[in-house]
Amino acid sequence: MDKSVAEVKGLSLGPTVDVFFETCLKDMPVGMIVVWSTAAIALAATLFIACSHAAQLRKAAICLQRGYYTRMVGFPVVLGLFAFFNLLCPRAWVLCHLVQGQFEAIAIGTFGTILFMLLSIESLSLYKGRSGGGENPEDTRTVQDLEELPSNAAMITEALQAQGPKKHFGAPPLGCCWRTCMREHNLTALHLLRVSLMVRQYAYACVILGAFMMWAALALNTHRAQQVYLLYTWVLKVSGLVAGYGLGILYASTKKVLRPWGTTMKFICVKGIVVMNVVQDKLLEWSIEAFHSDEGTCLVEPSHPSRLEHLVHFWNSYLTVLEALAFAWLVFKAFPAGEVRDFAGHHLDLVEVELEQFHLTGQAKGGKAKSTEEQEEEGSEEESESVEQPAAQAAVVV
Numbered sequence: 001m002d003k004s005v006a007e008v009k010g011l012s013l014g015p016t017v018d019v020f021f022e023t024c025l026k027d028m029p030v031g032m033i034v035v036w037s038t039a040a041i042a043l044a045a046t047l048f049i050a051c052s053h054a055a056q057l058r059k060a061a062i063c064l065q066r067g068y069y070t071r072m073v074g075f076p077v078v079l080g081l082f083a084f085f086n087l088l089c090p091r092a093w094v095l096c097h098l099v100q101g102q103f104e105a106i107a108i109g110t111f112g113t114i115l116f117m118l119l120s121i122e123s124l125s126l127y128k129g130r131s132g133g134g135e136n137p138e139d140t141r142t143v144q145d146l147e148e149l150p151s152n153a154a155m156i157t158e159a160l161q162a163q164g165p166k167k168h169f170g171a172p173p174l175g176c177c178w179r180t181c182m183r184e185h186n187l188t189a190l191h192l193l194r195v196s197l198m199v200r201q202y203a204y205a206c207v208i209l210g211a212f213m214m215w216a217a218l219a220l221n222t223h224r225a226q227q228v229y230l231l232y233t234w235v236l237k238v239s240g241l242v243a244g245y246g247l248g249i250l251y252a253s254t255k256k257v258l259r260p261w262g263t264t265m266k267f268i269c270v271k272g273i274v275v276m277n278v279v280q281d282k283l284l285e286w287s288i289e290a291f292h293s294d295e296g297t298c299l300v301e302p303s304h305p306s307r308l309e310h311l312v313h314f315w316n317s318y319l320t321v322l323e324a325l326a327f328a329w330l331v332f333k334a335f336p337a338g339e340v341r342d343f344a345g346h347h348l349d350l351v352e353v354e355l356e357q358f359h360l361t362g363q364a365k366g367g368k369a370k371s372t373e374e375q376e377e378e379g380s381e382e383e384s385e386s387v388e389q390p391a392a393q394a395a396v397v398v
Helices: 004-009 018-029 029-058 064-088 088-128 145-146 152-161 176-182 189-219 220-254 263-291 309-334 348-364 371-398
Strands: none
Touching: 018 029, 029 064, 029 309, 064 088, 064 263, 064 309, 088 152, 088 176, 088 189, 088 220, 088 263, 088 309, 152 189, 152 348, 176 220, 189 220, 189 348, 220 263, 263 309
């Protein structure tokens, strides 16, 4: 596409690296050096906190929980690192934003898995507390003891239903709109499976849509690629909104059961930085459009002085690098190595499989699966009936 056509369609990919450095160091050397220096210091501090956290986790017990906690450590590192790359060349915003979005999806999916894992551990503790087996899930049990335990799905649904009926699907950000029209109900295995799917679909959407976006950027002309990118951002926002809604349901429904694990701070870690980035981008866009002067800047391509998105992306990336430092510290506090324990019980990766089996078992029986308390009550009733029948027969004989 020649220059005249590009000017008509208003296309701009931003200045290249050599033009960006040469122009910025010439126009405002002190300001750019301060920005790059402070961002580099913040990134170094983020890496230091993340490496220290990862080193502590490596000393913990080797288990699935340690692996999932380690994944969360990498999220602020990726967030800050690719934001810093964009400070060196705003032209790379699309690529950096794409990678950040994919790691955000990984973090959201991992957090959902962590909640299911902690729910499995805590529901076992509650079950053992009722059955007189103590509350420590790390005690030594024989294979026969493990076989006598109910499935993870049965213990999880029982622990959640013990809280009583609630408006579980009235959680923000979507459930608030029709919360008043909802009825209180108990969470079933099918509900948990649907919530898990709502969270996981975002990870799939990020990977598939990201690959399609990269293909469009290489195969289509610039104008068409920008249209595809606009569609990509909107579809991804809807997918992320659904994932956030699923996390909100899971967090609100398990908050009371998982109170010893501090899930509130964990939830803020995952969603706080994401929400802040969205709000921050809009606030910067409005502020720059309102107060930016028409004077030339190294962040605006000379052929398109009215396009300010690269200026917005630059300052958004700078703030993101600084926020990644605070985010790394928050992850350090929310996912401490001291919480990691080698859970001796059912394989935690099979929780969703057990939930599906539990749901299908309930359907096969003509209704929802019975909780362990109901099963114990039925067992005690059968025992009492078996004792009463010989007594009644003896009375008839007399």
